[in-house]
Amino acid sequence: MHHRKPRTPTATKTAVRLGAAVTAGLAMTAVTTAARATPGRFGISHDVAIAVDAALSHADRTHVNQFDESFTIHTYGPTVAVTANNRATAVSAGCTLDNPCRSVALSYQIVTTAGRNARLINATNISRSLNEHCPACQTVSAAYQFIVATPRQFTLSRQARNELNTINRQVDALKTSHLPIDQITRQADELAQQVKAILDREAAHAPRTSSNNDPLTDFMPTVTMHRHVR
Numbered sequence: 001m002h003h004r005k006p007r008t009p010t011a012t013k014t015a016v017r018l019g020a021a022v023t024a025g026l027a028m029t030a031v032t033t034a035a036r037a038t039p040g041r042f043g044i045s046h047d048v049a050i051a052v053d054a055a056l057s058h059a060d061r062t063h064v065n066q067f068d069e070s071f072t073i074h075t076y077g078p079t080v081a082v083t084a085n086n087r088a089t090a091v092s093a094g095c096t097l098d099n100p101c102r103s104v105a106l107s108y109q110i111v112t113t114a115g116r117n118a119r120l121i122n123a124t125n126i127s128r129s130l131n132e133h134c135p136a137c138q139t140v141s142a143a144y145q146f147i148v149a150t151p152r153q154f155t156l157s158r159q160a161r162n163e164l165n166t167i168n169r170q171v172d173a174l175k176t177s178h179l180p181i182d183q184i185t186r187q188a189d190e191l192a193q194q195v196k197a198i199l200d201r202e203a204a205h206a207p208r209t210s211s212n213n214d215p216l217t218d219f220m221p222t223v224t225m226h227r228h229v230r
Helices: 158-176 181-204
Strands: 031-036 047-059 065-093 102-114 122-132 138-150 222-229
Touching: 047 138, 065 158, 102 122, 102 158, 102 181, 122 222, 138 181, 158 181, 181 222
Parallel strands: 065 102, 065 122, 102 138
Antiparallel strands: 031 047, 047 065, 047 102, 065 138, 122 138, 138 222
């Protein structure tokens, strides 16, 4: 189930919660599935996780001002493999010079994973903006993806969850801000940097191994941010 709102400014969000620890009350729009991996010859049997999130906005002559946003956290423990897909798509179609369209799509995806395969995550982060027969229209899409990889499983602190919840509300508030497109893009970037700073702080306190014989001894927690704006 993709996060896709009806063509109305008051469309509601669908919240799907799958994963270990997710912020209570945090607005979520995602499809997350987990399937058991077949035990291999070494007896490995962990989850294979797939996270898919999207924001889609489509403006036309009937609905000239459209805005869609997604802000989702997926928290996984040790896994064999994780695939994360995040997309933002904004389309303006067929509006006139006298009444141009405005279409904005913002998608923020946070994925945490742990263990020796955490650094092998398959991540895709794409945004797409399209004006179809709409020369005077304003269209912008922005996809932000944050991949947190740690040697040992950890959970976001209550402080971090509250801070991310605040950022989510700020992203949602851009919908009714009536700001110019360039300012919306700038604020979306600034909020993404705030998310990165929170996750960097959390990762720095993630559990580490204390055994010299542990193959994860040299595994430093990392936070990778992918940004795609069109």
